[in-house]
Amino acid sequence: MEPVPHANTNLRRAPVQQRSAERLARILDACAELLDETGYEQLSTRAVAVRAEVPIGSVYRFFSNKRAMADALARRNLDSYAERITVRLAPIPVTDWRNAIDAVLDEYLAMKRSVPGFALVDFGAPAPDEDPADDANDRVASRLTDLLCGHLGRASDEDLLRTVLVCVEATDALLKLAFRTDPSGDRAIVAETRLLIQAYLARVLD
Numbered sequence: 001m002e003p004v005p006h007a008n009t010n011l012r013r014a015p016v017q018q019r020s021a022e023r024l025a026r027i028l029d030a031c032a033e034l035l036d037e038t039g040y041e042q043l044s045t046r047a048v049a050v051r052a053e054v055p056i057g058s059v060y061r062f063f064s065n066k067r068a069m070a071d072a073l074a075r076r077n078l079d080s081y082a083e084r085i086t087v088r089l090a091p092i093p094v095t096d097w098r099n100a101i102d103a104v105l106d107e108y109l110a111m112k113r114s115v116p117g118f119a120l121v122d123f124g125a126p127a128p129d130e131d132p133a134d135d136a137n138d139r140v141a142s143r144l145t146d147l148l149c150g151h152l153g154r155a156s157d158e159d160l161l162r163t164v165l166v167c168v169e170a171t172d173a174l175l176k177l178a179f180r181t182d183p184s185g186d187r188a189i190v191a192e193t194r195l196l197i198q199a200y201l202a203r204v205l206d
Contacts, residue, residue, distance in 0.1 A: 024062055026052040028073050031066075032117030040070065040126045070125035074136065078123045081111060082143050089151045097152055097205045098198055104144060105171070105194060112175070113184055137172060141165035152205070163204050167197045 030051035034043055043066050049056040063069040088103040111118050120126055124136025141164045148164070149156045171193055178189035 023052075023054055023058055027054060027059055027062065027069070028076055029116070031069050031073050032115070032121075035070075035073075035117035035120045040066075040120055043070070045069065067125055070121050073117060074121050074124050075139075077111070077115065077118060077121070078139060078143060080115075081107060081123070082147060084111070085144075085147055089147070092151070094151060094153050097148075097201070100148060100151060101198055101201060102194065104148075105197070108171075108175075109185060109190065112179065119179070137165065137168045141168045144168065160204055163201060167200055170200075171197055 027048060030048045031043070034047055034051060038047070045059045045063070045066055046056055048066075048069065049059045052059075059069070063072065084107045085104055088107055089100055092099050092103060108122075112122070123140050141161060145156050145161045145164045149160070154160075174189060174193040174196070175185065178186040178193070
């Protein structure tokens with residue numbers, strides 16, 4: 001069972017007791033499984049409640065609708081991604097930013113191939129975001145910039161954040177292409193994506 005997302009503003013009520021936190025995690029697990037089975041359009045709060053084996057009221061205690069539930073799953077995915085990257089970065093020398101970037105990409109690919117629901121909801125719900133100022137790729141870029149700066153021992157600045165955001169947007173588009181016809185990701189396109197983001201980041205990290 002995955003950890004409950006922290007500071008999730010989409011929750012109607014934050015879990016306080018362990019039992020409540022476990023119930024929330026079961027709801028998000030069920031949401032992820034059903035996304036793979038039925039897709040986002042067919043996803044319903046009632047189906048999630050049945051799969052999670054909780055009363056429908058428990059779902060509505062946390063979420064106003066399926067959009068809020070999917071967004072909470074996306075934020076949990078981002079928390080998990082950050083944790084996995086932190087582990088991967090630990091043994092990499094602080095001077096070796098290229099291997100650090102490889103680790104960032106490799107962990108995303110690993111989640112894309114193995115984490116339930118991730119193909120449809122990685123770090124943002126598939127429906128249009130109601131708050132354009134809270135864009136999923138902006139959240140990802142901000143988190144990655146903090147992680148990389150912490151590992152490489154450098155200060156963050158607007159130029160680096162903007163560069164990482166461009167890489168996130170480009171990678172998002174290219175990996176959608178890579179996974180469009182190949183469920184494991186077209187290896188040639190993934191390789192080209194790796195070359196592109198490393199060449200672009202070299203401007204600010206070399």
